[in-house]
Amino acid sequence: MQTEKPILYNYFRSSSSWRVRIALELKKIDYEYKPISLIKDGGEQYSEEYTKINPKQEVPALYIDGQLLLQSLPIIEYLDETRPNEYELLPKDPAKRAKARMIAEIINSGMQPFQNLNVIRRVAKETQSEDKKQEWIKFYLTKGFKAVEDILKDTSGKYCIDNQITIADLCLVPQVYSAKRFNIDMIGFPNVKRVNEELEKVPEFVRAHAHHQIDTPQELKEN
Protein backbone atom coordinates (compact mmCIF):
# COMPACT_ATOMS: atom_id res chain seq x y z
CA MET A 1 0.00 0.00 0.00
CA GLN A 2 2.71 2.44 1.07
CA THR A 3 5.17 3.22 -1.69
CA GLU A 4 6.14 6.83 -0.98
CA LYS A 5 7.15 8.16 2.40
CA PRO A 6 4.22 9.99 4.01
CA ILE A 7 4.58 13.76 4.37
CA LEU A 8 3.24 15.59 7.40
CA TYR A 9 2.65 19.31 6.89
CA ASN A 10 2.64 20.68 10.40
CA TYR A 11 3.85 23.16 12.99
CA PHE A 12 5.68 22.26 16.19
CA ARG A 13 3.22 24.01 18.52
CA SER A 14 -0.06 23.34 16.69
CA SER A 15 -1.96 21.03 19.02
CA SER A 16 -3.76 19.22 16.21
CA SER A 17 -0.44 18.66 14.39
CA TRP A 18 0.99 17.29 17.60
CA ARG A 19 -1.85 14.73 17.95
CA VAL A 20 -1.01 13.33 14.51
CA ARG A 21 2.73 13.22 15.33
CA ILE A 22 1.95 11.03 18.36
CA ALA A 23 -0.16 8.71 16.20
CA LEU A 24 2.64 8.42 13.61
CA GLU A 25 5.11 7.57 16.40
CA LEU A 26 2.83 4.96 17.96
CA LYS A 27 2.16 3.42 14.57
CA LYS A 28 5.93 3.43 13.85
CA ILE A 29 5.47 5.24 10.53
CA ASP A 30 8.54 6.90 9.08
CA TYR A 31 7.48 10.26 7.65
CA GLU A 32 8.84 13.47 6.19
CA TYR A 33 8.30 16.48 8.47
CA LYS A 34 7.41 19.62 6.48
CA PRO A 35 7.25 22.62 8.78
CA ILE A 36 4.58 25.19 7.96
CA SER A 37 5.11 28.16 10.24
CA LEU A 38 1.86 29.71 11.41
CA ILE A 39 3.83 32.82 12.43
CA LYS A 40 6.45 33.53 9.74
CA ASP A 41 5.50 36.01 6.96
CA GLY A 42 1.98 36.32 8.38
CA GLY A 43 1.55 32.53 8.26
CA GLU A 44 3.06 30.17 5.69
CA GLN A 45 -0.24 28.29 5.57
CA TYR A 46 -1.57 31.17 3.44
CA SER A 47 1.24 30.92 0.86
CA GLU A 48 0.25 30.18 -2.70
CA GLU A 49 2.28 26.97 -2.60
CA TYR A 50 0.61 25.60 0.54
CA THR A 51 -2.87 26.72 -0.50
CA LYS A 52 -2.48 24.48 -3.56
CA ILE A 53 -1.69 21.54 -1.25
CA ASN A 54 -4.37 22.38 1.32
CA PRO A 55 -7.02 24.95 0.34
CA LYS A 56 -8.24 25.07 3.94
CA GLN A 57 -4.86 26.73 4.76
CA GLU A 58 -4.47 24.84 7.98
CA VAL A 59 -2.18 22.28 9.52
CA PRO A 60 -1.95 19.37 9.91
CA ALA A 61 -2.28 17.75 6.51
CA LEU A 62 -0.92 14.27 5.89
CA TYR A 63 0.00 13.03 2.45
CA ILE A 64 -0.23 9.26 2.66
CA ASP A 65 -1.17 6.37 0.37
CA GLY A 66 -1.38 8.74 -2.59
CA GLN A 67 -3.85 11.17 -1.05
CA LEU A 68 -3.93 14.23 1.19
CA LEU A 69 -5.81 13.81 4.44
CA LEU A 70 -6.96 16.75 6.58
CA GLN A 71 -8.35 17.07 10.10
CA SER A 72 -6.46 15.40 12.93
CA LEU A 73 -9.16 13.06 14.25
CA PRO A 74 -10.06 11.56 10.85
CA ILE A 75 -6.32 11.18 10.15
CA ILE A 76 -5.81 9.32 13.43
CA GLU A 77 -8.79 7.05 12.75
CA TYR A 78 -7.39 6.33 9.27
CA LEU A 79 -3.95 5.43 10.63
CA ASP A 80 -5.56 3.18 13.23
CA GLU A 81 -7.67 1.41 10.59
CA THR A 82 -4.93 0.97 8.00
CA ARG A 83 -1.91 0.35 10.29
CA PRO A 84 -2.99 -2.06 13.01
CA ASN A 85 -0.21 -2.77 15.52
CA GLU A 86 0.09 -3.20 19.30
CA TYR A 87 -1.26 0.33 19.79
CA GLU A 88 -4.99 0.24 19.12
CA LEU A 89 -6.02 3.88 19.34
CA LEU A 90 -9.71 3.00 19.69
CA PRO A 91 -10.72 0.43 22.33
CA LYS A 92 -12.52 -2.72 21.13
CA ASP A 93 -15.62 -2.19 23.30
CA PRO A 94 -18.11 0.18 21.57
CA ALA A 95 -19.01 2.04 24.79
CA LYS A 96 -15.32 2.66 25.53
CA ARG A 97 -14.69 3.68 21.92
CA ALA A 98 -17.49 6.21 22.34
CA LYS A 99 -15.97 7.56 25.56
CA ALA A 100 -12.52 7.88 23.94
CA ARG A 101 -14.04 9.73 20.99
CA MET A 102 -16.11 11.96 23.33
CA ILE A 103 -12.99 13.16 25.15
CA ALA A 104 -11.18 13.69 21.85
CA GLU A 105 -14.13 15.64 20.46
CA ILE A 106 -14.63 17.85 23.53
CA ILE A 107 -11.00 18.91 23.06
CA ASN A 108 -11.15 19.09 19.26
CA SER A 109 -14.42 20.97 18.78
CA GLY A 110 -15.06 22.41 22.25
CA MET A 111 -11.64 23.73 23.20
CA GLN A 112 -9.12 23.90 20.36
CA PRO A 113 -11.21 26.14 18.05
CA PHE A 114 -11.32 28.80 20.76
CA GLN A 115 -7.56 28.95 21.29
CA ASN A 116 -6.74 28.72 17.57
CA LEU A 117 -4.25 31.46 16.72
CA ASN A 118 -6.44 33.09 14.08
CA VAL A 119 -9.50 33.02 16.27
CA ILE A 120 -7.83 34.62 19.28
CA ARG A 121 -6.17 37.23 17.07
CA ARG A 122 -9.61 38.06 15.73
CA VAL A 123 -11.05 38.30 19.25
CA ALA A 124 -8.19 40.60 20.34
CA LYS A 125 -8.66 42.78 17.27
CA GLU A 126 -12.42 43.08 17.53
CA THR A 127 -12.45 43.74 21.27
CA GLN A 128 -9.26 45.86 21.17
CA SER A 129 -8.31 44.13 24.39
CA GLU A 130 -5.70 41.55 25.37
CA ASP A 131 -7.60 41.00 28.64
CA LYS A 132 -10.77 40.09 26.77
CA LYS A 133 -8.75 37.66 24.66
CA GLN A 134 -7.34 36.01 27.79
CA GLU A 135 -10.84 35.85 29.36
CA TRP A 136 -12.17 34.25 26.18
CA ILE A 137 -9.49 31.55 26.19
CA LYS A 138 -9.89 30.90 29.92
CA PHE A 139 -13.66 30.57 29.61
CA TYR A 140 -13.60 27.91 26.90
CA LEU A 141 -10.60 25.95 28.16
CA THR A 142 -11.96 25.78 31.71
CA LYS A 143 -15.38 24.71 30.44
CA GLY A 144 -13.78 21.97 28.34
CA PHE A 145 -11.47 20.66 31.05
CA LYS A 146 -14.44 20.45 33.44
CA ALA A 147 -16.23 18.20 30.97
CA VAL A 148 -13.12 16.08 30.35
CA GLU A 149 -12.39 15.77 34.08
CA ASP A 150 -15.94 14.64 34.69
CA ILE A 151 -15.58 11.81 32.14
CA LEU A 152 -12.10 10.83 33.38
CA LYS A 153 -13.48 10.27 36.89
CA ASP A 154 -15.31 7.25 35.49
CA THR A 155 -13.12 6.11 32.62
CA SER A 156 -9.48 6.70 33.52
CA GLY A 157 -6.90 4.24 34.69
CA LYS A 158 -3.31 5.07 33.98
CA TYR A 159 -4.56 6.79 30.80
CA CYS A 160 -7.87 8.38 29.76
CA ILE A 161 -9.57 5.04 29.12
CA ASP A 162 -8.26 2.39 31.52
CA ASN A 163 -4.61 1.54 30.84
CA GLN A 164 -4.78 1.68 27.06
CA ILE A 165 -3.45 4.63 25.05
CA THR A 166 -6.30 5.93 22.88
CA ILE A 167 -7.22 8.83 20.61
CA ALA A 168 -8.32 10.68 23.79
CA ASP A 169 -4.76 10.67 25.14
CA LEU A 170 -3.38 11.96 21.83
CA CYS A 171 -5.62 15.00 22.25
CA LEU A 172 -5.11 15.48 26.00
CA VAL A 173 -1.35 16.09 26.10
CA PRO A 174 -1.19 18.93 23.54
CA GLN A 175 -4.27 20.51 25.13
CA VAL A 176 -2.74 20.55 28.60
CA TYR A 177 0.43 22.09 27.12
CA SER A 178 -1.67 24.85 25.52
CA ALA A 179 -3.49 25.45 28.81
CA LYS A 180 -0.15 25.98 30.56
CA ARG A 181 0.90 28.48 27.89
CA PHE A 182 -2.33 30.38 28.47
CA ASN A 183 -1.89 30.25 32.27
CA ILE A 184 -5.03 28.22 32.92
CA ASP A 185 -5.30 27.05 36.52
CA MET A 186 -5.42 23.24 36.44
CA ILE A 187 -6.05 22.76 40.15
CA GLY A 188 -9.67 21.69 39.63
CA PHE A 189 -8.69 18.92 37.22
CA PRO A 190 -6.67 16.33 39.14
CA ASN A 191 -7.45 13.44 36.78
CA VAL A 192 -6.46 15.46 33.72
CA LYS A 193 -3.20 16.36 35.46
CA ARG A 194 -2.43 12.83 36.60
CA VAL A 195 -3.12 11.20 33.23
CA ASN A 196 -1.12 13.89 31.43
CA GLU A 197 1.89 13.27 33.67
CA GLU A 198 1.74 9.54 32.91
CA LEU A 199 1.50 10.17 29.18
CA GLU A 200 4.42 12.59 29.17
CA LYS A 201 6.68 9.68 30.16
CA VAL A 202 5.77 7.52 27.16
CA PRO A 203 8.71 7.58 24.68
CA GLU A 204 6.47 8.07 21.62
CA PHE A 205 4.85 11.07 23.32
CA VAL A 206 8.30 12.45 24.18
CA ARG A 207 9.43 12.22 20.55
CA ALA A 208 6.25 13.93 19.30
CA HIS A 209 6.47 16.79 21.85
CA ALA A 210 6.38 20.39 20.61
CA HIS A 211 9.79 21.02 22.11
CA HIS A 212 11.49 18.24 20.15
CA GLN A 213 10.74 19.12 16.52
CA ILE A 214 12.95 20.43 13.72
CA ASP A 215 11.06 23.74 13.69
CA THR A 216 11.08 24.18 17.49
CA PRO A 217 12.85 27.48 18.25
CA GLN A 218 16.21 27.01 19.96
CA GLU A 219 15.06 28.65 23.21
CA LEU A 220 12.30 26.06 23.66
CA LYS A 221 14.41 23.02 22.86
CA GLU A 222 15.02 20.70 25.78
CA ASN A 223 17.94 18.36 26.08
Add this chain to the structure above:
Amino acid sequence: MQTEKPILYNYFRSSSSWRVRIALELKKIDYEYKPISLIKDGGEQYSEEYTKINPKQEVPALYIDGQLLLQSLPIIEYLDETRPNEYELLPKDPAKRAKARMIAEIINSGMQPFQNLNVIRRVAKETQSEDKKQEWIKFYLTKGFKAVEDILKDTSGKYCIDNQITIADLCLVPQVYSAKRFNIDMIGFPNVKRVNEELEKVPEFVRAHAHHQIDTPQELKEN
Protein backbone atom coordinates in the same frame (compact mmCIF):
# COMPACT_ATOMS: atom_id res chain seq x y z
CA MET B 1 -28.66 -5.03 24.68
CA GLN B 2 -31.45 -2.45 24.51
CA THR B 3 -33.92 -2.77 27.34
CA GLU B 4 -35.01 0.82 27.97
CA LYS B 5 -36.09 3.22 25.28
CA PRO B 6 -33.21 5.59 24.43
CA ILE B 7 -33.72 9.24 25.42
CA LEU B 8 -32.46 12.09 23.25
CA TYR B 9 -32.00 15.39 25.04
CA ASN B 10 -32.05 17.89 22.24
CA TYR B 11 -33.36 21.10 20.69
CA PHE B 12 -35.17 21.33 17.38
CA ARG B 13 -32.78 23.86 15.83
CA SER B 14 -29.46 22.71 17.32
CA SER B 15 -27.50 21.43 14.34
CA SER B 16 -25.63 18.81 16.33
CA SER B 17 -28.93 17.52 17.81
CA TRP B 18 -30.32 17.33 14.30
CA ARG B 19 -27.40 15.17 13.09
CA VAL B 20 -28.17 12.62 15.82
CA ARG B 21 -31.90 12.68 14.99
CA ILE B 22 -31.07 11.73 11.38
CA ALA B 23 -28.86 8.87 12.60
CA LEU B 24 -31.63 7.59 14.89
CA GLU B 25 -34.09 7.70 11.98
CA LEU B 26 -31.74 5.89 9.60
CA LYS B 27 -31.00 3.26 12.25
CA LYS B 28 -34.76 2.90 12.89
CA ILE B 29 -34.34 3.44 16.64
CA ASP B 30 -37.46 4.35 18.56
CA TYR B 31 -36.51 7.05 21.10
CA GLU B 32 -37.97 9.47 23.57
CA TYR B 33 -37.55 13.10 22.53
CA LYS B 34 -36.77 15.35 25.50
CA PRO B 35 -36.73 19.00 24.41
CA ILE B 36 -34.13 21.19 26.11
CA SER B 37 -34.78 24.76 25.02
CA LEU B 38 -31.59 26.74 24.47
CA ILE B 39 -33.68 29.94 24.62
CA LYS B 40 -36.30 29.56 27.39
CA ASP B 41 -35.42 30.92 30.86
CA GLY B 42 -31.92 31.83 29.66
CA GLY B 43 -31.37 28.28 28.44
CA GLU B 44 -32.77 25.09 29.98
CA GLN B 45 -29.39 23.41 29.47
CA TYR B 46 -28.16 25.41 32.49
CA SER B 47 -30.93 24.17 34.78
CA GLU B 48 -29.91 22.23 37.87
CA GLU B 49 -31.82 19.23 36.62
CA TYR B 50 -30.13 19.09 33.22
CA THR B 51 -26.67 19.88 34.60
CA LYS B 52 -26.98 16.69 36.67
CA ILE B 53 -27.68 14.75 33.49
CA ASN B 54 -25.04 16.52 31.38
CA PRO B 55 -22.47 18.66 33.22
CA LYS B 56 -21.28 20.09 29.91
CA GLN B 57 -24.72 21.82 29.70
CA GLU B 58 -25.05 21.19 26.01
CA VAL B 59 -27.27 19.27 23.64
CA PRO B 60 -27.41 16.67 22.26
CA ALA B 61 -27.01 13.96 24.87
CA LEU B 62 -28.24 10.44 24.21
CA TYR B 63 -29.10 8.02 26.99
CA ILE B 64 -28.73 4.58 25.46
CA ASP B 65 -27.69 1.10 26.59
CA GLY B 66 -27.54 2.28 30.21
CA GLN B 67 -25.16 5.19 29.63
CA LEU B 68 -25.21 8.84 28.62
CA LEU B 69 -23.32 9.66 25.44
CA LEU B 70 -22.30 13.20 24.49
CA GLN B 71 -20.93 14.79 21.32
CA SER B 72 -22.78 14.18 18.06
CA LEU B 73 -20.01 12.55 16.01
CA PRO B 74 -19.04 9.97 18.67
CA ILE B 75 -22.76 9.24 19.17
CA ILE B 76 -23.22 8.65 15.44
CA GLU B 77 -20.16 6.38 15.29
CA TYR B 78 -21.52 4.44 18.29
CA LEU B 79 -24.92 3.96 16.67
CA ASP B 80 -23.27 2.83 13.44
CA GLU B 81 -21.08 0.31 15.31
CA THR B 82 -23.79 -1.11 17.55
CA ARG B 83 -26.81 -0.97 15.19
CA PRO B 84 -25.64 -2.22 11.79
CA ASN B 85 -28.42 -2.10 9.19
CA GLU B 86 -28.73 -1.19 5.51
CA TYR B 87 -27.51 2.34 6.29
CA GLU B 88 -23.77 2.15 6.91
CA LEU B 89 -22.86 5.67 7.98
CA LEU B 90 -19.15 5.10 7.37
CA PRO B 91 -18.08 3.66 3.99
CA LYS B 92 -16.17 0.35 4.01
CA ASP B 93 -13.10 1.71 2.20
CA PRO B 94 -10.68 3.40 4.67
CA ALA B 95 -9.87 6.30 2.33
CA LYS B 96 -13.56 7.01 1.83
CA ARG B 97 -14.21 6.68 5.57
CA ALA B 98 -11.50 9.30 6.09
CA LYS B 99 -13.10 11.63 3.54
CA ALA B 100 -16.54 11.24 5.15
CA ARG B 101 -15.07 11.99 8.58
CA MET B 102 -13.09 14.96 7.18
CA ILE B 103 -16.25 16.62 5.88
CA ALA B 104 -18.07 15.89 9.16
CA GLU B 105 -15.17 17.32 11.16
CA ILE B 106 -14.78 20.48 9.07
CA ILE B 107 -18.43 21.18 9.86
CA ASN B 108 -18.27 20.02 13.49
CA SER B 109 -15.06 21.72 14.61
CA GLY B 110 -14.49 24.32 11.89
CA MET B 111 -17.96 25.78 11.45
CA GLN B 112 -20.48 24.85 14.15
CA PRO B 113 -18.45 26.20 17.12
CA PHE B 114 -18.45 29.64 15.51
CA GLN B 115 -22.22 29.83 15.05
CA ASN B 116 -22.99 28.28 18.45
CA LEU B 117 -25.58 30.46 20.20
CA ASN B 118 -23.43 31.12 23.26
CA VAL B 119 -20.38 31.93 21.20
CA ILE B 120 -22.11 34.43 18.95
CA ARG B 121 -23.86 36.03 21.92
CA ARG B 122 -20.44 36.45 23.49
CA VAL B 123 -19.03 37.96 20.29
CA ALA B 124 -21.97 40.41 20.07
CA LYS B 125 -21.57 41.37 23.72
CA GLU B 126 -17.80 41.86 23.59
CA THR B 127 -17.82 43.81 20.33
CA GLN B 128 -21.08 45.65 21.14
CA SER B 129 -21.99 45.15 17.52
CA GLU B 130 -24.51 42.99 15.66
CA ASP B 131 -22.61 43.70 12.43
CA LYS B 132 -19.40 42.29 13.89
CA LYS B 133 -21.32 39.22 14.98
CA GLN B 134 -22.68 38.74 11.47
CA GLU B 135 -19.21 39.25 9.95
CA TRP B 136 -17.79 36.68 12.37
CA ILE B 137 -20.39 34.06 11.39
CA LYS B 138 -19.99 34.80 7.69
CA PHE B 139 -16.21 34.50 7.87
CA TYR B 140 -16.16 31.05 9.47
CA LEU B 141 -19.10 29.57 7.58
CA THR B 142 -17.76 30.71 4.21
CA LYS B 143 -14.29 29.37 5.03
CA GLY B 144 -15.78 26.02 6.03
CA PHE B 145 -18.07 25.68 3.01
CA LYS B 146 -15.11 26.43 0.71
CA ALA B 147 -13.22 23.50 2.24
CA VAL B 148 -16.25 21.20 2.04
CA GLU B 149 -16.99 22.22 -1.56
CA ASP B 150 -13.40 21.48 -2.50
CA ILE B 151 -13.66 17.93 -1.13
CA LEU B 152 -17.11 17.33 -2.65
CA LYS B 153 -15.75 18.10 -6.13
CA ASP B 154 -13.80 14.84 -5.87
CA THR B 155 -15.94 12.69 -3.61
CA SER B 156 -19.59 13.42 -4.25
CA GLY B 157 -22.10 11.44 -6.23
CA LYS B 158 -25.70 11.86 -5.31
CA TYR B 159 -24.50 12.39 -1.73
CA CYS B 160 -21.24 13.62 -0.13
CA ILE B 161 -19.43 10.32 -0.73
CA ASP B 162 -20.64 8.65 -3.92
CA ASN B 163 -24.25 7.49 -3.60
CA GLN B 164 -24.09 6.29 0.00
CA ILE B 165 -25.50 8.30 2.91
CA THR B 166 -22.67 8.84 5.41
CA ILE B 167 -21.85 10.77 8.56
CA ALA B 168 -20.84 13.66 6.26
CA ASP B 169 -24.40 14.00 4.96
CA LEU B 170 -25.80 14.01 8.50
CA CYS B 171 -23.67 17.08 9.19
CA LEU B 172 -24.23 18.82 5.86
CA VAL B 173 -28.00 19.31 5.95
CA PRO B 174 -28.25 21.05 9.36
CA GLN B 175 -25.22 23.20 8.46
CA VAL B 176 -26.79 24.40 5.20
CA TYR B 177 -30.00 25.21 7.11
CA SER B 178 -27.98 27.31 9.60
CA ALA B 179 -26.21 29.07 6.76
CA LYS B 180 -29.56 30.08 5.27
CA ARG B 181 -30.70 31.44 8.66
CA PHE B 182 -27.52 33.53 8.81
CA ASN B 183 -27.97 34.74 5.20
CA ILE B 184 -24.77 33.17 3.88
CA ASP B 185 -24.49 33.38 0.12
CA MET B 186 -24.25 29.78 -1.17
CA ILE B 187 -23.62 30.68 -4.81
CA GLY B 188 -19.95 29.61 -4.67
CA PHE B 189 -20.82 26.14 -3.40
CA PRO B 190 -22.77 24.32 -6.13
CA ASN B 191 -21.87 20.81 -4.94
CA VAL B 192 -22.92 21.59 -1.37
CA LYS B 193 -26.20 22.94 -2.69
CA ARG B 194 -26.87 20.01 -5.02
CA VAL B 195 -26.09 17.32 -2.43
CA ASN B 196 -28.17 19.14 0.19
CA GLU B 197 -31.17 19.24 -2.16
CA GLU B 198 -30.90 15.48 -2.76
CA LEU B 199 -30.66 14.78 0.96
CA GLU B 200 -33.66 16.93 1.80
CA LYS B 201 -35.82 14.48 -0.18
CA VAL B 202 -34.82 11.42 1.88
CA PRO B 203 -37.75 10.50 4.21
CA GLU B 204 -35.50 9.96 7.26
CA PHE B 205 -34.01 13.42 6.73
CA VAL B 206 -37.49 14.91 6.40
CA ARG B 207 -38.60 13.37 9.71
CA ALA B 208 -35.47 14.63 11.51
CA HIS B 209 -35.82 18.19 10.12
CA ALA B 210 -35.83 21.13 12.56
CA HIS B 211 -39.29 22.14 11.35
CA HIS B 212 -40.87 18.77 12.19
CA GLN B 213 -40.12 18.33 15.91
CA ILE B 214 -42.37 18.49 18.98
CA ASP B 215 -40.58 21.64 20.18
CA THR B 216 -40.66 23.40 16.79
CA PRO B 217 -42.53 26.69 17.23
CA GLN B 218 -45.88 26.74 15.43
CA GLU B 219 -44.81 29.48 12.99
CA LEU B 220 -41.96 27.29 11.66
CA LYS B 221 -43.98 24.11 11.31
CA GLU B 222 -44.53 22.95 7.76
CA ASN B 223 -47.37 20.74 6.64
